[in-house]
Amino acid sequence: MVGEEELLRARAVSAVRAAALERDPGTEExxxxxxxxxxxxxxxxxxxxxxxxxxxxxxxxxxxxxGALVDSLLSYARDPDPELTLVLVHNGGKRNEALLKGFTQAGAAVDECPKIGNAGERMAFVRNEVRRLGGRITPDAATALLDAVGNDLRGLSAAASQLVSDFGGSIDADDVARFHRGQAEVTGFTVAERVLVGDNAGSIEMLRWALDRGVPHVLVADAIADGVRTAARVASLNTTNVGELARTLKLPPWKVKKAQAQARGWTIDALQQAIGVAAELNADVKGVAASADYALERAVRRIVAIRAAAGAGRAGRVPTRR
Known part of the structure; x- marks a missing residue:
């Protein structure tokens, strides 16, 4: 098994183990x-x-x-025991490539476990996971799941499994939102989404709900900062073409569309002010502020106020800190 993706390596090993035990339930491991x-x-x-x-x-x-272990393994490859299944797990990269080459030349099977590195590949992984479990997931639900869980394949796999178990064959975005209520990542992004659309009451409600359940302050602050920065990047370019924006900003199209929707009602000046508030918040939740809870609520109110001022055609000046 060769590659950076730990989950895929573990699955490949599990598949070999299952085959060995099916062949001989008494297999010594x-x-x-x-x-x-x-x-x-x-x-x-x-x-x-x-x-x-x-x-x-x-x-x-x-x-x-x-080196001595590599030599021993290569020696074994030249005269393997037919009653033994040997699995080598290599995390990818250049180190000990000669070992892999030696086993490949000896006829060993190779399971490639490459890193799933971009949003499109992760989206495909989510769809395949749900399909593998006997379900279907809508594109917006897959996007919501990625927003909620992030890049960790184990987390995505576990979430997909639970969603299929809880909601049956067809999963939509509402199912994802209901299932992940209370999860740290979903809560952080949910707060950020409410902030960016200017929903003051909804933002505060979701923030307090998250903090009451012990969601780390840093996760919420990071989600807010990411949302504001992405909206600013999209809004700063003189085009609304999703494909062009995706290529220029090196973002997946689904994230561009989401940022475009969230940037409505903002001006570039207001987004720049919001970025400044998010930067202050980052420092506050990492120890500058006496109360991280208060720092988060204050930042949420300030960013919503900036958007409201921009939408009303006013200067959008950042409220002074109290």
Missing amino acids: HELVALGLPAGQLADVLAPSLFGGHRLVVVQGVHEAA
């Missing part, structure tokens, strides 16, 4: 970590068993294997 593993200990595990039967040996992190 060994899991080793390459870093610091003595070559002699590996040799003992790979040596033919006195009791017979199939064995499964998984060696994690072979990119960190020392």
